[in-house]
Amino acid sequence: MRRLSVIVLLIAVLVTMSFGAITLTMVETITSPARTELLRQLLDEFEATHPGIKVELISPPYESSDQKLIMMLNTKQKVDVFEVRDNFLAIHVNNKNLLDLTEFVKQWDGWNDLLDLTKTAATKVEGKTYYIPYGFFIKALFYRKDILEKNNIPVPQTMQELYEYAKKLTVPSEGKYGFAFRGGASEHSFSEIVIMSYVPNIDPRADRGYLTTDGVPYHDTPGAVEGLKMWIKLYNDCSPKDSLNWGWAEQVNGFVSGMTPFLIQDPDTVPIVERRLGDPNLYGVAPMPVGPHGKVYLDYGNAGWGIASYSKYKNEAWELVKFLSSPEVNAKFSQLNGTIPNCRSAFADPYYSTGPYRAWYEELTNPDKYIFYERPVHMSGFPAYAEKHKNDIQNIILGKKDLNQAVKEWAEFWKKEYGIK
Amino acid sequence: MVKDRKFIFFMILPSFLFISIVTFLPAIRSVFMAFQDYNMYFLTKKFIGFENFTDAFSDPIFVQAVKNTAVWVLLSLLLQFTLGFSLALLLRKPFKGRGVYTALVFYPWAVSGFVIGLQWRWMFHGSAGVINDLLLKAGLIKERIAFLSDPHYALYSAIVANIWYGIPFFAIMLLAALQSVPQELYEAAKIDGANAFRQFINITIPYVKPVIINTTLIRFIWIVNFPDIIFSMTNGGPAGSSHILSTLLISKVYNEYNYGVASAIGVIIMLILVTYAYFYLKFSRTEGGF
Numbered sequence: 001m002r003r004l005s006v007i008v009l010l011i012a013v014l015v016t017m018s019f020g021a022i023t024l025t026m027v028e029t030i031t032s033p034a035r036t037e038l039l040r041q042l043l044d045e046f047e048a049t050h051p052g053i054k055v056e057l058i059s060p061p062y063e064s065s066d067q068k069l070i071m072m073l074n075t076k077q078k079v080d081v082f083e084v085r086d087n088f089l090a091i092h093v094n095n096k097n098l099l100d101l102t103e104f105v106k107q108w109d110g111w112n113d114l115l116d117l118t119k120t121a122a123t124k125v126e127g128k129t130y131y132i133p134y135g136f137f138i139k140a141l142f143y144r145k146d147i148l149e150k151n152n153i154p155v156p157q158t159m160q161e162l163y164e165y166a167k168k169l170t171v172p173s174e175g176k177y178g179f180a181f182r183g184g185a186s187e188h189s190f191s192e193i194v195i196m197s198y199v200p201n202i203d204p205r206a207d208r209g210y211l212t213t214d215g216v217p218y219h220d221t222p223g224a225v226e227g228l229k230m231w232i233k234l235y236n237d238c239s240p241k242d243s244l245n246w247g248w249a250e251q252v253n254g255f256v257s258g259m260t261p262f263l264i265q266d267p268d269t270v271p272i273v274e275r276r277l278g279d280p281n282l283y284g285v286a287p288m289p290v291g292p293h294g295k296v297y298l299d300y301g302n303a304g305w306g307i308a309s310y311s312k313y314k315n316e317a318w319e320l321v322k323f324l325s326s327p328e329v330n331a332k333f334s335q336l337n338g339t340i341p342n343c344r345s346a347f348a349d350p351y352y353s354t355g356p357y358r359a360w361y362e363e364l365t366n367p368d369k370y371i372f373y374e375r376p377v378h379m380s381g382f383p384a385y386a387e388k389h390k391n392d393i394q395n396i397i398l399g400k401k402d403l404n405q406a407v408k409e410w411a412e413f414w415k416k417e418y419g420i421k
Numbered sequence: 422m423v424k425d426r427k428f429i430f431f432m433i434l435p436s437f438l439f440i441s442i443v444t445f446l447p448a449i450r451s452v453f454m455a456f457q458d459y460n461m462y463f464l465t466k467k468f469i470g471f472e473n474f475t476d477a478f479s480d481p482i483f484v485q486a487v488k489n490t491a492v493w494v495l496l497s498l499l500l501q502f503t504l505g506f507s508l509a510l511l512l513r514k515p516f517k518g519r520g521v522y523t524a525l526v527f528y529p530w531a532v533s534g535f536v537i538g539l540q541w542r543w544m545f546h547g548s549a550g551v552i553n554d555l556l557l558k559a560g561l562i563k564e565r566i567a568f569l570s571d572p573h574y575a576l577y578s579a580i581v582a583n584i585w586y587g588i589p590f591f592a593i594m595l596l597a598a599l600q601s602v603p604q605e606l607y608e609a610a611k612i613d614g615a616n617a618f619r620q621f622i623n624i625t626i627p628y629v630k631p632v633i634i635n636t637t638l639i640r641f642i643w644i645v646n647f648p649d650i651i652f653s654m655t656n657g658g659p660a661g662s663s664h665i666l667s668t669l670l671i672s673k674v675y676n677e678y679n680y681g682v683a684s685a686i687g688v689i690i691m692l693i694l695v696t697y698a699y700f701y702l703k704f705s706r707t708e709g710g711f
Contacts, residue, residue, distance in 0.1 A: 172564075245659045
């Protein structure tokens with residue numbers, strides 16, 4: 001009996017060794033049911049074209065997915081391919097959990113098709129390719145066509161116009177406002193667009209985030225102070241009171257209900273806005289209004305696919321990353337995900353060259369007006385800064401903090417982080 | 422006897438091991454983390470003495486959170502208890518449809534704290550919320566109040582939600598206790614000429630006192646450690662004005678990735694609760710509670 005079971009076991013081991021498929025473990029972090037479903041379909045396609053490779057997809061709940069992934073990586077659990085978000089890139093590299101893909105990329109045709117922005121993002125740490133971004137979150141201005149037409153208001157081209165038009169639309173007694181202010185979590189990625197557009201000389205280089213070309217933090221420069229005042233005017237004169245603590249859901253709700261017809265948002269808001277409005281003619285998306293110097297600085301949030309440094313199946317994992325980064329798969333994924341695709345050939349698709357996405361195309365192809373920079377999310381002080389920025393702006397509006405004091409503190413914060421005397 | 426003891430020890434061992442691994446180990450680990458430079462950017466885990474604690478204490482939001490925790494716990498507990506007890510007294514006497522009514526009353530207890538937070542967040546919404554709408558229609562206010570964006574209202578809005586959530590707990594526990602009071606005692610008291618108030622003070626209260634002590638103790642600890650509602654309603658905002666210690670702890674982890682300071686706050690919460698439980702039990706024991 002015992003001998004029999006040993007033989008059976010041996011055979012089983014041999015069979016799995018010779019025919020056994022390799023199983024790649026992939027972890028996504030920006031999870032949503034619809035996206036997980038699409039990813040699974042794409043992975044099924046991959047499995048069909050790559051016999052011998054199976055992919056197991058792990059999709060932790062969004063609220064704690066990043067923490068969970070970092071925990072898995074730090075405890076060296078089986079992960080081969082994972083979603084790399086730009087704000088966690090530095091963490092993954094510092095913890096030596098990301099594989100340097102430079103050698104793989106050299107032999108990959110797809111590299112040349114990538115947008116310049118994709119290449120910049122992919123190689124921003126030490127010039128090494130640690131991940132292949134699948135797309136970008138870039139802000140643009142959403143507006144309610146119907147409401148603007150009714151009030152005879154054009155689409156604003158500058159921040160000053162945005163303020164004036166929004167103010168015209170604001171009638172608090174009727175529950176009408178102009179602007180969907182963002183005061184809650186992640187407010188910095190909204191307020192800073194307006195604030196920085198008043199600064200003439202932001203340094204766009206990746207390792208110089210938040211510095212001007214003079215090498216100092218932008219925060220307490222005269223332009224930034226003016227910009228901050230504009231941001232606060234947008235709240236005081238054009239936004240509902242409770243927007244002081246608004247997050248994404250309230251912003252979108254205000255826009256869809258018609259309460260706040262101007263909204264600054266990312267491309268992933270397009271499908272939701274369209275679905276909830278039920279009519280694509282009710283809204284439009286315009287490139288971000290520019291500041292008094294004729295330009296605006298936009299951060300390019302992004303995420304992509306990377307390979308765990310300790311993966312046993314690095315070659316197979318690269319096959320999967322290559323597959324996910326190919327134009328057809330990327331276009332399919334971007335449409336559902338709402339991100340701006342990562343390569344040139346995707347923009348030939350009418351889905352991206354017309355309609356709301358046209359605004360982002362404008363932004364991507366007019367480098368004099370729309371300047372892409374990177375927030376210093378890779379620096380360890382960043383999360384604390386973001387939290388402080390949010391609290392300080394709320395306190396300024398509540399009259400509990402002096403504006404000039406706040407900008408000084410922000411500048412000091414970054415001087416310390418950069419070691420500038 | 423000795424053999425019995427061995428047997429008992431043997432039977433307890435698995436659960437003891439299990440609890441040690443899932444409860445005590447992480448708790449001890451978090452105490453260590455409170456003294457380490459533990460953040461997600463650099464896993465140096467260097468020991469830095471009391472720096473995390475001084476960091477926490479020097480943060481004005483921490484000080485605010487300590488005050489808020491006191492308000493949050495005391496108001497929530499007091500009103501949850503009073504309303505829960507009243508409800509239990511009402512439900513004690515049989516009436517038609519009591520079963521259905523009881524089930525409805527107990528319903529909030531079955532809902533997750535996050536969901537409750539989300540529901541109340543929309544109800545308190547400054548422009549589209551039903552509460553503003555009702556107050557306006559009743560003529561109690563002239564313009565809408567931004568409940569969750571105004572530091573004067575944010576914490577109290579969350580307390581309202583928490584009270585709503587916690588009433589059933591006291592109602593369930595106290596109703597069970599009330600039903601165990603022997604009816605003869607009331608009959609005897611009635612013959613002795615005691616009115617309803619005296620019956621309540623001299624019979625009901627002494628009988629349910631152990632349950633009152635136990636439930637308020639447990640509930641106190643739960644409310645201190647219950648960030649769900651505040652987290653989903655205000656996220657501690659605006660400007661940190663509605664943080665309690667446990668939501669501040671979460672914010673340190675999720676917004677700032679700073680596990681060291683978060684653990685320090687965790688240790689502070691633990692110390693507060695241990696001290697509270699010690700004195701509470703000591704006090705109630707001398708009163709003859711347990």
